[in-house]
Amino acid sequence: MGTVGTGVVRGFLERGGYLLRRSGVSMQLRRICDRHANEPHKGLRIDRSVLTTDVKQVLTDPEIDIIIELIGGIHPAKEYLLEAIRRGKHVVTANKALLAEEGEAIFRSARQHRRLVFFEGSVGGGIPIVKALREGLIANRIESIYGIINGTTNYILSTMDQMGCDLRDALGDAQRHGYAEKNPRLDLEGIDTAHKLAILVLLAFGRRVPLNAIHVEGITQLSGHDIRYARQLGYCVKLLAIAKRAQNRLEVRVHPTLLPSRHPLAAVNGVYNAILVRGDMAGDQLFYGRGAGQMPTASAVLADTVQLAQQIIGGHIMPPLEEERSRGARRLKPMLDICSRYYIRCTVTDRPGVLAQIARILGRHHISIASVIQQERQRARSVPIVLMTHDALERDLRLALGQIDRLPIARQPSVAIRMEEL
Secondary structure, X not given: OOHHHHHHHHHHHHHHHHHHHHHOOOOOOOOXXXXXXXXXXXXXXXXXXXXXXOOHHHHOOOOOOXXXXXXXXXXXXXXXXXXXXXXXXEEEEXXXXXXXXXXXXXXXXXXXXXXXXXXXXXXXXXOOHHHHHHHHOOOOOEXXXXXXXXXXXXXXXXXXXXXXXOHHHHHHHHHHOXXXXXXXXXXXXXXXXXXXXXXXXXXXXXXXXXXHHXXXXXXXXXXXXXXXXXXXXXXXXXXXXXXXXEOOEEEEEEEEEEEEOOOHXXXXXXXXXXXXXXXXXXXXXXXXXXXXXXXXXXXXXXXXXXXXXXXXXXXXXXOOOOOOOOOOXXXXXXXXXXXXXXXXXXXXXXXXXXXXXXXXXXXXXXOOEEEEEEOOOOEOOEEEEEEEEOOEEHHHXXXXXXXXXXXXXXXXXXXXXXXXXX
């Protein structure tokens, strides 16, 4: 009963009658297990008899049909959920890390015991993206997903863009406002986004992708200069989760991405999330809303609980969707085979002929330059050169940048950001 759990309990206590009228199902909050169950819960009038610190009272209670897991992390959440399923209980969870890393074991057990696992709150907070992929777009062959699905990094990048500051200052601002943890590593390094992307790929493409197979880059290498240069070129920078079919192979990656400023995803700022799904029948569908927080995530958890309750009452337990949805895109496309346009920033010694040296190396690796901006000197004898390329292979770009960075004129490692025109 942490942040989200408190929101769920509040929803049950304050909206029980409303949920009954809307769903036709009466639900009783029978037990709350919390390490701090004996402490007062501010603002909530909870019957003390439902509070416990003993998880066995939840797992072994034959009266409980649905267990809501909001512990977070892998252990002991995994063990509790497997035990709950084994004892015939259905499960609602918002645990993205658990599903991304141990979901196969959870879903396999659910199939064996004919139980259901609902997890709307695991991706996008209150955005009903899981339900949309499971049901609303079930007739579609999903072609691509582009998602801004981490509110912390989106807030930081928005702040860097709007305030003209660097990453450190934007992170400090996010922490002061409660949008970033004291240790924000999972957010800044893109790991949280990768967890959520693994879940979306399972739903959209019927493909389980282990985390170590997802190319993941965070935002820690970005500077305020990159944000400003991108803006000058008509782009903004977002941390994107990308999954798309490419010649019957599947690209799955997380990294900072340049988007055209005119695109709807470019207008998603602050802690908001947005997910663009392209289906072969429905076309582009954009889902937008608060991607985290107590009440948005509690809204998703309550929706799952109501839907489960309706299925139990109706006696119609749908089999889990986590079966193979698509026979296409069975193979993952290696990151080195990705083709993209690139933004490149090289920080070099300010002297004649530097640009020609860089252009020659790019040319030798089949990378053509679309435009160049040579910025003012940042510090003594050091100048950034910003280039936009035409389409190039990732493997060629990496080889070229490795050679550029070994030149005597290189003052800092080069920065490359992939572009998506969408």
